[in-house]
Amino acid sequence: MGHHLDALVDAAATGDGISLDGFTVSRSDDGFRLETPESTLNGLTEGGLREALADYDDYATNWYFWSEVVGESSPQRRAFLRWVEGASVDAGGDDGGDADDTENDGDAPSVPERYDDLRDGVCREWGQLLVTVTVDDHGERSYELRHADEVDADRDELDPYRESLAARQLATYDEKGRYRPLKTGNNLAGGWVFPDLDAHDLVETVETFYPASVPNWYRERRGELDVAHWADAIGRQTGMYSVVKTWNRGDGHEHVNWVAEACCDDSQCVKRREWQYDDDTDLDVDGGDGAFPCREPCSVVIAASRKWTRLEGEETQTYEFELTPSEKEQVEDIIEAVADDRTDAIREADVYEGANRYRARFLRAKLFDDEGNLGGVPTDASDDE
Amino acid sequence: MQALVIVAHGSHLNPDSSAPTYDHADTVREVGAFDEVRTGFWKEEPSIREVLRTVEADEVYVVPLFISEGYFTEQVIPRELRLEGWDVADWDSDGLSASHVTLSATDVPEKTIHYCGPVGTHAAMTDVLVRRAETVTGDPNVGEGFGLAVVGHGTERNENSAKAIEYHADRIREMDRFDEVQALYMDEEPEVDDVTDYFESEDVVVVPLFIADGFHTQEDIPEDMGLTDDYRTGYDVPTEVDGHRIWYAGAVGTEGLMADVVLERAADAGADIGNTLEVVRERTRKTPQEAN
Numbered sequence A: 001m002g003h004h005l006d007a008l009v010d011a012a013a014t015g016d017g018i019s020l021d022g023f024t025v026s027r028s029d030d031g032f033r034l035e036t037p038e039s040t041l042n043g044l045t046e047g048g049l050r051e052a053l054a055d056y057d058d059y060a061t062n063w064y065f066w067s068e069v070v071g072e073s074s075p076q077r078r079a080f081l082r083w084v085e086g087a088s089v090d091a092g093g094d095d096g097g098d099a100d101d102t103e104n105d106g107d108a109p110s111v112p113e114r115y116d117d118l119r120d121g122v123c124r125e126w127g128q129l130l131v132t133v134t135v136d137d138h139g140e141r142s143y144e145l146r147h148a149d150e151v152d153a154d155r156d157e158l159d160p161y162r163e164s165l166a167a168r169q170l171a172t173y174d175e176k177g178r179y180r181p182l183k184t185g186n187n188l189a190g191g192w193v194f195p196d197l198d199a200h201d202l203v204e205t206v207e208t209f210y211p212a213s214v215p216n217w218y219r220e221r222r223g224e225l226d227v228a229h230w231a232d233a234i235g236r237q238t239g240m241y242s243v244v245k246t247w248n249r250g251d252g253h254e255h256v257n258w259v260a261e262a263c264c265d266d267s268q269c270v271k272r273r274e275w276q277y278d279d280d281t282d283l284d285v286d287g288g289d290g291a292f293p294c295r296e297p298c299s300v301v302i303a304a305s306r307k308w309t310r311l312e313g314e315e316t317q318t319y320e321f322e323l324t325p326s327e328k329e330q331v332e333d334i335i336e337a338v339a340d341d342r343t344d345a346i347r348e349a350d351v352y353e354g355a356n357r358y359r360a361r362f363l364r365a366k367l368f369d370d371e372g373n374l375g376g377v378p379t380d381a382s383d384d385e
Numbered sequence B: 001m002q003a004l005v006i007v008a009h010g011s012h013l014n015p016d017s018s019a020p021t022y023d024h025a026d027t028v029r030e031v032g033a034f035d036e037v038r039t040g041f042w043k044e045e046p047s048i049r050e051v052l053r054t055v056e057a058d059e060v061y062v063v064p065l066f067i068s069e070g071y072f073t074e075q076v077i078p079r080e081l082r083l084e085g086w087d088v089a090d091w092d093s094d095g096l097s098a099s100h101v102t103l104s105a106t107d108v109p110e111k112t113i114h115y116c117g118p119v120g121t122h123a124a125m126t127d128v129l130v131r132r133a134e135t136v137t138g139d140p141n142v143g144e145g146f147g148l149a150v151v152g153h154g155t156e157r158n159e160n161s162a163k164a165i166e167y168h169a170d171r172i173r174e175m176d177r178f179d180e181v182q183a184l185y186m187d188e189e190p191e192v193d194d195v196t197d198y199f200e201s202e203d204v205v206v207v208p209l210f211i212a213d214g215f216h217t218q219e220d221i222p223e224d225m226g227l228t229d230d231y232r233t234g235y236d237v238p239t240e241v242d243g244h245r246i247w248y249a250g251a252v253g254t255e256g257l258m259a260d261v262v263l264e265r266a267a268d269a270g271a272d273i274g275n276t277l278e279v280v281r282e283r284t285r286k287t288p289q290e291a292n
């Protein structure tokens, strides 16, 4: 108790004193000076300062938390934690920098306002994660982390975890137990909660779920995100992935629109795609609304693009077979259901759904020959793919 | 502050691929040899491209969890880390002797990056192969009456890969601990398929020099050696094949002692790891035998 006051008085007596979030304490020849947006006190003795600080405890614990607990050793961690609780992100640090993100400083709540919110809990979404930060009577922060879809779930109904690295296992499989190759895939399973993380471990846990999301977000805020557009990222590939370069022919970038629509849509990936076709050519597909950016095509996209490069190298052919209008629509339904990962949701007896299993089996029984050819038409005698 | 960054291949399909990387990172983390321990992957996240920006420390030791020098250690990793002025000649390696170079990386210009050679070619890797034999037989003194096969890809993909196999097979032979030691390959002679032709000993421990279990170590090699017709049905350890008992160990990279090699690589590059090597050697000895 009171150790934050000792630290504060010490720091205030040193050099230029302290200054954070509208709270300034310094010492001159006529004693201590304490300043908040509400009032200014001058000529205080050390005892007088301590007494006065009792009325400004939120300011004092706020200073202590940001200066002594979080510190400045990792500007990106500090920035993220300030963003989480709605404090102005680029103020109050000594890291200077050319931050141009001061426009929201004007809107940032005062310390007492922020503390009022924090006592009730302040929530932020980060991909599919929900962070809730609360402050106790001593000004100490506690962070809860859970799946954003479980915002209303009773904490007792979720499995509690304390170690940041437990997130690794939680991020490995989706709700159906399938391996998640992309950490930012929009398929994070729920059912867990980290009920009480400290500031450091919160960031470690978030970074375990979404590696490098905080540093990339931080760089973006500072206007320093090193986006590598499709053309650059593909251009640097070697070995088995260098073939993707051959997919870019002429000036068209429609194929990359399709890639982005297939993989990077908010329904598939929680990152906000910032990469475009190249420096001069934006994709026509929206990058999404994710909290943190994607700075270049990921390895999943590149691996898939290698396959598409091969597939898209084929010439189209005309096949002739007949479908009823409903059969054509059914083929469309099946593609839609697979693309939206909806097949599991289609009930066994729901024969009104084109992608229903019995409907698909009926279509196969009717239209496939023994070799599995649709309409009995061979794909291509010379095609051994 | 010093950080260890372990970089590995990873997989889009198989969670077992990155599991050893995480295990060894955890071991190093627990002994407190570094202020920070991070992992980065070619196929998982954080990508090798972005791993350095997740690091706080200013001295960074990057250890590739790869078996041999080659495409990944010489081209992909330096490129993705954005190592400034990287030149493979600075490793001055004969294919086995890359130790480390100290460079900066454009991604984090304020940091010093010590880029180490792969774990697979480090002398300490020999001990891990032997430890793997101990683990799979459950006998800390295994050797007498036993043959040991070290298995790798052949030269087809990378000639250094075969060099690493030979190197460790030679070193184990020099220990004079096993009755016979043989290097075997997947795609060239002497082939792992014919493992029983190459040993007189009734008991043969077979250890693939692979970082992680996957298609090759879990499907190909067990089927090729005749441990099983179908890898999905599994196999016993040991399994009787042509009058030999084959103790198939799976990927050596899953052995806990691998953390020791990671530490040695970083220490060779100048990391201050105190007495943690001994702690790791002891702690990982308790690694329970993996049931196959």
Ligand code: SF4
Pocket (backbone or CB within 6 Å): A184, A263, A264, A265, A269, A270, A271, A272, A273, A294, A295, A296, A297, A298, A299, A300, A301
């Ligand atoms: S490339 Fe697309 S799918 Fe991959 S991480 Fe970025 S936004 Fe997500």
